[in-house]
Amino acid sequence: MNKPMTRKKPETEKKKKRTLIRDLILMLCLLCIDQVTKYAARMLEPDQYYVILDHVLEIRPIENTGGPLGILEGQTFLFVFVALIMIFCAVYMLVKSPNTPRFTPLHIALTVVISGSLGNVTDRLFHGSVTDFISLYGIHFPAFNLSDLFVATGIVVFIGLFLFKYREKDLLFLDIKQKKFREMK
16 A cells, blocks of 8 residues: 655755755855956956966966867857756755755755856856966966866865765665655566
8 A cells, every 4th residue: 555655844844945045045156256257357358467476376368168178179069068967966966965964065065066067157158168267377277267166176075075974875865766666666
């Protein structure tokens, strides 16, 4: 016989909604900061640059139609498609993750990755390229932007959490098998 489905407690649902709203606010703040800095960089002349830290850091706008290190130049559709898949997966994990303090770092890491991905997707869709403007002086490292920094930082934290903090039992919330399908077997 089928058991009636139990409903989450209303207080638990409210807490989860508050957590997701907090995540959304952080995401929108980071996205706004990214877009404002890119706008400011686009206002500079292409050959104009500003030294922030002498022999360390410069602001130098560069339009990048490729991916990291300029690979796959002109493949906007591919980068938008991959970013949207990454955003979808991260949102799924945010919604499914338990609403406990243990998973707060995961929420923050995923939110940072989503905002960075959205920042670069926004650039690709509205400008046809990504505005990179942060240059490290003296080393041969490509220019980047805050979205790139958000994605890289969020992914490093995400991997660190999965390697050092969470165990297999902590990740059962990611099980996409539905209970009703297991019962039918």
